[in-house]
Structures are given as structure tokens and as C-alpha cells.
Amino acid sequence: MFQQLMDDKDFLAFTLTNINNKVPEQRFELSNKTTVTILDNGIICFNPAQGSTKDIVLSCAIHGNETAPIEICNELINNLLKETIVTKQRVLFIIGNPDSILSQTRFVEENMNRLFSGAHSSGLGLSNKERVRAKKLEEYVANFYLQNNSSQRIHYDLHTAIKPSKHEKFAIYPYRPGRSFSADQIMFLAGCDVDTILFHHEPTTTFSYYSSVQFKADAFTVELGKVMPFGENDMLKFANTKKMLLQLITQQQVELAPFDKDKLHLYKVSRSINKQFDDFKFTFDKTTVNFSGFKQNHVLATEGDTEIKVIYPYEAIVFPNENVPVGQRTVLCLVPAPNEDIQ
Numbered sequence: 442m443f444q445q446l447m448d449d450k451d452f453l454a455f456t457l458t459n460i461n462n463k464v465p466e467q468r469f470e471l472s473n474k475t476t477v478t479i480l481d482n483g484i485i486c487f488n489p490a491q492g493s494t495k496d497i498v499l500s501c502a503i504h505g506n507e508t509a510p511i512e513i514c515n516e517l518i519n520n521l522l523k524e525t526i527v528t529k530q531r532v533l534f535i536i537g538n539p540d541s542i543l544s545q546t547r548f549v550e551e552n553m554n555r556l557f558s559g560a561h562s563s564g565l566g567l568s569n570k571e572r573v574r575a576k577k578l579e580e581y582v583a584n585f586y587l588q589n590n591s592s593q594r595i596h597y598d599l600h601t602a603i604k605p606s607k608h609e610k611f612a613i614y615p616y617r618p619g620r621s622f623s624a625d626q627i628m629f630l631a632g633c634d635v636d637t638i639l640f641h642h643e644p645t646t647t648f649s650y651y652s653s654v655q656f657k658a659d660a661f662t663v664e665l666g667k668v669m670p671f672g673e674n675d676m677l678k679f680a681n682t683k684k685m686l687l688q689l690i691t692q693q694q695v696e697l698a699p700f701d702k703d704k705l706h707l708y709k710v711s712r713s714i715n716k717q718f719d720d721f722k723f724t725f726d727k728t729t730v731n732f733s734g735f736k737q738n739h740v741l742a743t744e745g746d747t748e749i750k751v752i753y754p755y756e757a758i759v760f761p762n763e764n765v766p767v768g769q770r771t772v773l774c775l776v777p778a779p780n781e782d783i784q
């Protein structure tokens with residue numbers, strides 16, 4: 442089974458070939474003394490012989506049709522396997538949902554990024570592949586972080602968004618009560634051209650929140666642009682993201698620009714609007730881009746006899762999707778956040 446990977450050094454191809462196979466744990470050493478462990482299909486860990494100060498999780502394909510992050514991770518993995526680059530940090534790469542890569546869809550049965558922090562086992566229980574996989578991904582991340590207590594824990598869960606956006610690249614900073622936000626992390630993301638940060642306001646069942654709350658990782662959901670099929674991504678748009686991730690894993694320290702609020706767009710989530718009834722409908726049309734703003738009292742959506750209005754002087758919207766099951770989020774509303782605790 443592993444001969445294909447040894448010959449081709451293409452981890453994505455190996456992962457897609459083995460979708461229906463049980464991939465047993467496999468460990469080997471590169472000539473540069475990096476230990477490589479394949480933990481499961483789509484899960485690979487690199488451990489340098491010494492000197493690591495960061496434990497880094499890079500995940501992609503939690504939504505299978507979001508191809509740019511998959512290409513970025515696969516390139517890093519393959520260059521590590523080919524030894525054209527050498528990691529200085531422990532890195533766990535996760536290709537989240539290989540089945541949905543193959544079907545070229547966001548998910549097969551259920552949105553995996555609503556299944557973390559135990560949500561996989563509540564309600565319907567472990568009733569589909571995505572729930573089973575989410576539970577396993579939690580275990581791999583837990584084992585990875587808990588093997589080591591002395592390093593900085595980082596998790597970038599890489600995505601692309603369904604809709605075009607006023608701010609092309611943005612990141613969601615999970616809710617972290619009692620912990621200030623990290624200026625270094627925000628400037629690392631800015632170096633990746635991710636110049637817009639959303640501070641989340643409550644616990645969620647996303648992958649990044651899981652790593653943040655369970656392991657105190659600096660964890661983010663990072664949106665790198667718009668969804669495109671394989672081969673149609675303009676990789677030049679990701680040059681700075683790739684450069685920074687490469688530096689992150691191959692250097693002890695990454696050079697960061699000084700924190701400068703004026704170069705960033707900072708928002709906090711004012712509220713999440715959940716669908717109550719089947720007839721939920723937005724008033725804005727489908728071409729409305731992420732981060733479009735509306736003034737107070739503007740009607741954002743209707744359901745039944747109710748009008749859902751803008752309640753603050755100004756709210757911007759992100760991730761609108763009216764085609765979700767009743768009870769789930771249709772949109773996040775945002776307000777400017779100039780005074781968050783960033784240190």
C-alpha cells in the first residue's frame with residue numbers, strides 16, 4: 442500500500458486511492474532524521490529529530506470541494522517527503538474529508554465543521570462517515586498535542602468560502618473567554634494576506650474552536666478566497682500564504698510586521714441568526730458578497746410573519762446560507778471591533 446507514496450511522493454493521490462481501504466499506522470524516518478507517521482488515511486505527522494518549539498496542525502478539506510487549501514497542504518507534505526524542505530517544528534497535516542474531495546462537494550451527508558467538540562456523538566450519534574471521521578480527527582489532534590506540553594500549539598483550519606467576499610481572505614478567531622487575542626497570530630495571518638479577523642462570540646462546534654478550547658491552541662478557521670475546482674485556483678493569490686506557512690514550519694521564528702490596527706479589518710460577531718422555520722428567506726440577493734454592510738432597521742430576512750432586522754447602527758453579514766436545516770445558522774452578523782483585547 443505505501444509503495445505508491447514512496448514512489449510518487451504525492452500524499453493527496455495516496456489518500457484518494459485509499460478511500461475505501463483501512464490505512465494502518467505506518468512510521469518511517471527520512472534521511473534528514475525527521476520521523477514521519479501516517480496515522481490514518483489523510484493524516485500525516487512530521488516530527489523533527491530535535492529543536493521543535495511549536496506543535497502545528499494544518500487541516501484542509503474539512504469541506505471537500507475547497508481545493509486551494511488542499512493543494513497548499515499537499516505541496517508542503519510532498520516537499521517534506523521529497524526532503525526539498527525540512528521541518529523544524531512538529532506538524533500534523535489533516536486532509537479532513539477525502540470522500541467529499543472525490544465527490545467534489547462540501548460534504549457527503551453532513552457539514553463536518555458542525556461536528557466537533559463532541560457534536561459528532563450527540564443527536565443522531567455516529568450515524569454517518571462524517572461523524573465518525575470528526576470523532577477520529579479530534580482524537581488525532583488530542584494525541585498530537587498531548588504528547589508534548591512545552592510547545593506553542595497552533596492550528597490553522599484552512600478553507601475557502603462559497604461566496605465572493607469584500608475582504609478576500611479572512612479568519613475566524615474562536616471565542617476564548619479569559620484569554621487575550623494574540624497580536625503575533627494576527628500579524629502572522631496578515632502576512633498570509635489574511636487581513637480581516639472575526640472575533641467569535643460564543644462556543645461553536647467547529648474544528649478550530651475544539652483545538653482552541655481543549656488545548657489552548659492559537660487556532661483559527663482561515664478562509665483563503667473563493668471555492669474553485671482543482672486546477673482552477675490562481676495559485677499566485679496564495680503566494681504569501683504559502684510563503685508564511687513554509688516559514689512557520691521550516692524556521693524557528695517567523696519575521697512578523699509590527700501590530701498595526703490600521704492595516705487590518707477587525708470585526709466581532711454581533712449575533713448568529715438561526716433558521717426557525719422552513720420559509721426563511723433573505724431579502725438581499727444571492728450575489729451579495731460576504732462583509733456587505735447594512736444600516737439599522739434594514740430587513741435582512743423574513744420567516745413566517747417575522748422580519749429580521751439590523752439591530753445595531755451597522756451590521757455586516759458573512760456566510761449567508763438560507764438552505765440549511767431548521768435550527769442551524771443562516772448567517773453571522775458582524776459589527777466593527779476596534780477595541781478588542783489584543784496583546
Ligand SMILES: [Zn+2]
Nearest residue numbers: 504507600601
Ligand atoms: Zn469550508
